[in-house]
Amino acid sequence: MSRRTAPADLRVWDLPTRLFHWTLVILLVALFVSGQFGGLALVVDRQVLGMQVKIFLGNMDIHMLLGQAVLALVLFRLMWGVVGSSTARFTSFVRGPRPLMAYVGAILRGEVPATTGHNPAGALVILGMLGLLLVQGGLGLFGNDDIFSQGPLASKVSKDTSDRLTVLHGQVFLLLAAVVVVHIAAAFYYLVRGKNLIRPMVTGRKGADSLPPDAAPPTIVSPWRAVPVLAVAVVVVWAVVTKI
């Protein structure tokens, strides 16, 4: 059977998927920092060059706002997985146990198979991260910091329950962080094995060296399609935290 030669490079990730990814990374770093230092709000309030400068760092209100932004972002990604570009769709990368085992087997044999979109093992980790983010954000809504702040749904449960959910919120974060470490380690493993998956997550384009020889160009939809999808996600989170 003759094989087509690989195209020079292909556009594999649409703009909304890339913006989703790197915004999520920034938000999670900010959430970690503000979660750790939320109770100790550092306030700088001084005169600099004739101007009054006020800086609030590690504010729990910021943490809760960013946490709700992550919830909206993940909700957006779930919907984008249905209406987004072909490589963003869950149907294109969520596969059964057989392809997963075959892929893991190939990795264990030292091969690094090329895929156009997410590989079956990466897909599993991605689903894990999205699920944990939903649980993490959901628990945060019921949390409290024992000082000034409480999540928008904390008053719906007893203080005792809210305290327990806050502890769980901290524990789920550790699980999430562990999965993220595996995810980043995998990205660097591929990199040292000659497959750069990180650059495509920045530029959208994957080079021939990281594509299967018979790769077909994915269907990339207009980024404008993401605008109403994001709006729906924001409204849903807003409705959940204000109307329940």
Ligand code: HEM
């Ligand atoms: C807080 C940290 C991170 C989280 C929660 C995270 C989460 C995710 C998610 C959810 C996806 C799926 C993208 C989609 O289809 O929408 C993804 C893909 C990806 N991420 Fe991350 N990520 C994190 C950090 C990083 C970092 C630091 C790097 C680079 C060193 C990275 C490299 C990648 C790559 C290369 C892909 C695409 C993998 C593939 O080609 O299948 N991620 N990440």
Ligand code: HEM
């Ligand atoms: C998915 C996004 C989120 C992440 C990654 C995250 C992360 C964290 C982390 C790392 C901590 C510190 C836990 C500890 O030290 O034990 C924390 C605490 C907390 N978070 Fe979140 N959080 C998120 C979403 C939320 C949301 C949506 C809310 C509420 C609207 C929230 C409210 C709180 C509260 C009240 C605390 C307790 C602070 C304290 O004990 O002083 N979080 N979060």
